[in-house]
Amino acid sequence: MGSNSCLNFAITHHCVYLSPSFSPNSKLHNPNPNHNQFLLSRSSFIPIATSSFALHSNHTLSHPRSKKLPLRNAPNFYVAASAKAVPLKVMISGAPASGKGTQCELITQKYGLVHIAAGDLLRVEVAAASENGKRAKEYMEKGELVPDEIVVMMVKERLLQPDSQEKGWLLDGYPRSSSQAAALEDFGIHPDIFILLEVPEDNLVERVVGRRLDPLTGKIYHLKYSPPESEEIASRLTQRFDDTEERVKLRLHTHHQNVEAVLSTYKDITVKVNGNVAKENVFAQIDAALTELLEQREVNSGSLTA
Numbered sequence: 001m002g003s004n005s006c007l008n009f010a011i012t013h014h015c016v017y018l019s020p021s022f023s024p025n026s027k028l029h030n031p032n033p034n035h036n037q038f039l040l041s042r043s044s045f046i047p048i049a050t051s052s053f054a055l056h057s058n059h060t061l062s063h064p065r066s067k068k069l070p071l072r073n074a075p076n077f078y079v080a081a082s083a084k085a086v087p088l089k090v091m092i093s094g095a096p097a098s099g100k101g102t103q104c105e106l107i108t109q110k111y112g113l114v115h116i117a118a119g120d121l122l123r124v125e126v127a128a129a130s131e132n133g134k135r136a137k138e139y140m141e142k143g144e145l146v147p148d149e150i151v152v153m154m155v156k157e158r159l160l161q162p163d164s165q166e167k168g169w170l171l172d173g174y175p176r177s178s179s180q181a182a183a184l185e186d187f188g189i190h191p192d193i194f195i196l197l198e199v200p201e202d203n204l205v206e207r208v209v210g211r212r213l214d215p216l217t218g219k220i221y222h223l224k225y226s227p228p229e230s231e232e233i234a235s236r237l238t239q240r241f242d243d244t245e246e247r248v249k250l251r252l253h254t255h256h257q258n259v260e261a262v263l264s265t266y267k268d269i270t271v272k273v274n275g276n277v278a279k280e281n282v283f284a285q286i287d288a289a290l291t292e293l294l295e296q297r298e299v300n301s302g303s304l305t306a
Ligand SMILES: Nc1ncnc2c1ncn2[C@@H]1O[C@H](COP(=O)(O)OP(=O)(O)O)[C@@H](O)[C@H]1O
Pocket: 094, 095, 096, 097, 118, 119, 120, 122, 139, 140, 141, 143, 144, 145, 146, 147, 151, 172, 173, 174, 175, 176, 180, 242, 251
């Protein structure tokens, strides 16, 4: 215990070399989202017997921009793979068009998590016309949940892939029922936080019906609120097959039927976010919740080694 405390003291001390703008919270309130330094924790560091500062190839600091940090000034410590720091496990839920896609992009940009969207995994199967895809499409067209035997293993396998394990994950659109939540618990997969985006229902229908995808860039537009920048882009926009008014109403109905059951599984770690404000303000709420979670971890790890 004594030597651990000593090590952690030294590690904390050496953190200051990671960024010229370091402050106790700078890893959490990172002005440059690409530096990813907020992912570092004391457990990210192990000593090595060399005076240079090495970077592991899979490390969060392996981002090219992080090489600009003045690492030369930090002798004797090796920044170990991010797997050493416990990666974040985040679930995000919300009605169709509640803004999950936009927020997931902002979260992954800042926190470097692997975004896993159950709907996207299913659409890949549908597009490939696999057996599962053909079955899934029948349910998706009706706005109903695809049966667990298709969805559960698909999501579990994605969560257990090395990138999700190393970087942490952001799971979007799963679980949508208590049985899906229970299946993950049975596999020993627990999130750190469950984020619920709340948007009034009237706004949701309008958002869905006007939603379009640019298949070339993956960018999502809204014909009224976020129209394409040029005629050329407008001409290639596509609409999701289930983004019609009739189908969104069915999807909303399914969502309301299931959300309470899922919430009861995660009530202790649920954070409700007002999704009916500008996307930056929605993200600010999520960012604050994730920051608090990381700070809490830091405090807990400090109290364990004190
Ligand atoms: N976890 C899941 N379990 C069962 N079906 C799902 C799940 N996630 C997505 N689906 C199916 O895929 C459809 C599209 O999902 P998604 O892309 O997340 O959009 P939405 O936010 O409109 O539900 C859903 O309406 C449902 O039929």
